[in-house]
Amino acid sequence: MDEVAGAIADPVRRTILTMLRDSRLSAGEIADRFMISRPAVSRHLRVLRESGLVRDELVGRRRFYVLDAGPFTELVEWLGQFVRPSGLEHRLDALETEVYRTRRERRTRDLAEREEENTA
The missing domain is CATH 1.10.10.10 (Winged helix-like DNA-binding domain superfamily/Winged helix DNA-binding domain)
Structure with a gap:
């Protein structure tokens, strides 16, 4: 390096x-x-x-x-520790978090609806 x-x-x-x-x-x-x-x-x-x-x-x-x-490659990897994520990267991370949260809520809701149907 x-x-x-x-x-x-x-x-x-x-x-x-x-x-x-x-x-x-x-x-x-x-x-x-x-x-x-x-x-x-x-x-x-x-x-x-x-x-x-x-x-x-x-x-x-x-x-x-x-x-x-x-x-x-090695130099770029080492320099990467000094580069802050851009605003776009931060927003994409937030979007990814929101997508996972929405999927989890949908699965939970679908599971609750199926359980309700099975008990009715």
Whole structure:
């Protein structure tokens, strides 16, 4: 988790991850989108690869980089403890409670009506 957090701490690496979200790209294609040197982009790609967020695929003579979002899971779970439920989640929880209460009352009422019919 620490490696992932460290890897995404840099804005250039976050931008690279966003770029790789939709398609695989070569190092050159990635570097062309930045105003930094190609060696600097290569260093960022190495950090992302070492953290497990990016893997490289060799296709012929070209190397492509692909996002691997799996390592985000542990970080997302840990961050979840700090996120408060939204108002919508709270309302959905309340709705679920109301549905269960209504079902329980209906079952109780139906059972009472059947018992009444059986005793009559």
